[in-house]
Amino acid sequence: MSLYSRFILPKILDKSMSDPALKSIRRNLLANAAGNILEIGFGSGVNLPEYPASTKEITAVDTNPGFAKLINKQFASSSIKVNHVVASMENLPFPDATFDTVISTWTLCSVTDVDQALEEIKRVLKPEGKFLFIEHGLNNNKRTAWLQNATNWFSKLRYGGCNLNRQIPAILKRHDLAINEYREFDIAQKELLTRHTYQGIAHKI
Ligand SMILES: C[S@@+](CC[C@H](N)C(=O)[O-])C[C@H]1O[C@@H](n2cnc3c(N)ncnc32)[C@H](O)[C@@H]1O
Secondary structure (H helix, E strand, O other): OOHHHHHHHHHHHHHHHOOHHHHHHHHHHHOOOOOOEEEEOOOOOOOHHHOOOOOOEEEEEEOOHHHHHHHHHHHHOOOOEEEEEEOOOOOOOOOOOOEEEEEEEOOOOOOOOHHHHHHHHHHHEEEEEEEEEEEEOOOOOHHHHHHHHHHHHHHHHHOOOOOOOOOHHHHHHHOOEEEEEEEEEEOOOOOHHHOEEEEEEEEEO
C-alpha cells in the first residue's frame, strides 16, 4: 500500500464522506439493519451514529489500516460495539451464512474486483439475509456519463480506486441479487460526477 493511501487518503475520504448532506440518506438505509450485521468498506466509521438505537454490535471490514486513528474517535462517541477487521471484501474472513444484514455505502465503486466482492457478500449472507446498499455510479445524462468515463482514470488514482462509472444495479443483477425498495436519485450537494446514486435492499434469489 502506498504512503498516500495509508496516511493521506483516509483523511480525504473522512472529510468528503462526513458531508452532512449524506446523514439522512445513511440513516434511512440503516433503519433496515437488523440481526448479525456486517459493514464492508467501513472507512472512518461515519455510518456509526446513523444506526438504529437498537443496534448493539456490528462487524466492520476495511482493507485500509490507515483509518485506525479516525475510527477510534468514532468508537469513543458510540455505544455500538464494533468488531473491526482489516480485510478485503473480496476475501471475507467469515464462515458461510454468518450475517443477517450486509451493508455497503459508497464502497462498491472502489473495490478492485467487484464481482468477487459480490460473491463474497452472497456467501456470508444467511439465505434470508439482506444486502443494504447506497452507491454512486454512471449518470443517466449522456454528457455527464461521457465525462465520467473520460476522467475515470483520474478518480481511481486520486480516490483509492474509486470508479465513477459503475452501474451497480446491473452488477447486482448479474450476481442473482434481486433488488427491492430501490431508488435512484442525484444528490445535488455532491460533485457532478459522483452525485448519481443508487440505493436499495437486495436479497439472494
Ligand atoms: C468512499 S469510502 C466509503 C467509506 C464508508 N463506507 C462511507 O460510507 O463513508 C470507500 C471505502 O472502501 C474501502 N475499500 C476499498 N476497497 C476495499 C476492499 N477491497 N475491501 C474492503 N474495503 C475496501 C476503502 O478503504 C474506503 O474506506
